Amino acid sequence: MTIQTLDPPIGSLPIDPFAAAIAEAEAEAEVATKQLVIVNWSGELDRIWPTLILASTAAASGVQCKVFVTFWGLLPFVRDGVRITGDNWMQRMLSFMQRPGIDHLKMSKMNFLGMGPWMIGKLRKQYKVASPRELLDAATALGVEFIPCQMSMDMFGIKREDLIDGMGEPAGAATAIEIMTEANASLFI
Amino acid sequence: MPTTEITTTVDAKGLSCPMPIVRTAQAMKPLPSGVLVEVLATDPGSVKDFAAWCRSTGNELIEQSVDGPVYRFIIRRK
Numbered sequence: 001m002t003i004q005t006l007d008p009p010i011g012s013l014p015i016d017p018f019a020a021a022i023a024e025a026e027a028e029a030e031v032a033t034k035q036l037v038i039v040n041w042s043g044e045l046d047r048i049w050p051t052l053i054l055a056s057t058a059a060a061s062g063v064q065c066k067v068f069v070t071f072w073g074l075l076p077f078v079r080d081g082v083r084i085t086g087d088n089w090m091q092r093m094l095s096f097m098q099r100p101g102i103d104h105l106k107m108s109k110m111n112f113l114g115m116g117p118w119m120i121g122k123l124r125k126q127y128k129v130a131s132p133r134e135l136l137d138a139a140t141a142l143g144v145e146f147i148p149c150q151m152s153m154d155m156f157g158i159k160r161e162d163l164i165d166g167m168g169e170p171a172g173a174a175t176a177i178e179i180m181t182e183a184n185a186s187l188f189i
Numbered sequence: 190m191p192t193t194e195i196t197t198t199v200d201a202k203g204l205s206c207p208m209p210i211v212r213t214a215q216a217m218k219p220l221p222s223g224v225l226v227e228v229l230a231t232d233p234g235s236v237k238d239f240a241a242w243c244r245s246t247g248n249e250l251i252e253q254s255v256d257g258p259v260y261r262f263i264i265r266r267k
Contacts, residue, residue, distance in 0.1 A: 130204070
């Protein structure tokens with residue numbers, strides 16, 4: 001058995017020291033951009049709202065921000081006009097029970113048949129706090145990357161065309177782990 | 190020579206966190222480097238927030254003042 005080496009012999013490739021230095025500086029400049037990753041797993045108002053506030057502010061602050069959207073977190077990212085999602089009766093029933101879309105968020109606590117979100121909505125307008133929709137629009141315009149989870153899309157029966165424009169390529173847990181461990185900060189909200 | 194003229198005003202009066210910052214960032218994005226931008230806000234949290242935002246983005250906080258309920262920030266774009 002013979003072992004072949006693929007390494008070029010030393011000294012065979014002339015390296016321009018200036019080009020190498022410039023490439024190194026450019027690589028460093030790229031690394032210098034701070035990164036924030038948020039895992040958004042919940043479709044409830046009390047979680048998606050702070051997620052969108054932090055994501056839009058990060059992007060506004062020059063921080064590269066990625067949001068991994070998984071499980072019930074996908075539901076607020078279903079486009080307007082799509083009411084029932086899924087192929088089988090359970091998927092369709094679940095979307096009937098929890099209406100998808102950014103304007104139809106429930107609270108995880110104190111929902112009280114919609115009275116909680118209704119009061120929060122009134123207070124939000126009174127104190128001129130941006131709505132989840134406004135924040136989502138701002139975040140998208142500022143370049144926040146929303147990455148939908150392929151497994152969750154399959155399980156809920158949510159197709160790419162059901163999701164809002166500007167969502168990234170669907171990916172899985174390994175992608176989430178990679179971006180989380182490479183980022184300066186990662187949050188699971 | 191750096192300009193001393195304010196080219197853009199961002200009116201964020203009445204808006205709550207984080208919209209004064211988000212609106213300012215959106216307004217500044219297409220502007221050339223070095224221009225001065227004026228921001229008007231009524232959110233008391235914006236005093237600390239604009240200082241922090243300028244530190245993290247590299248934009249320069251030239252001046253800040255208060256006139257009644259209105260905070261005024263002059264920022265030079267990086």
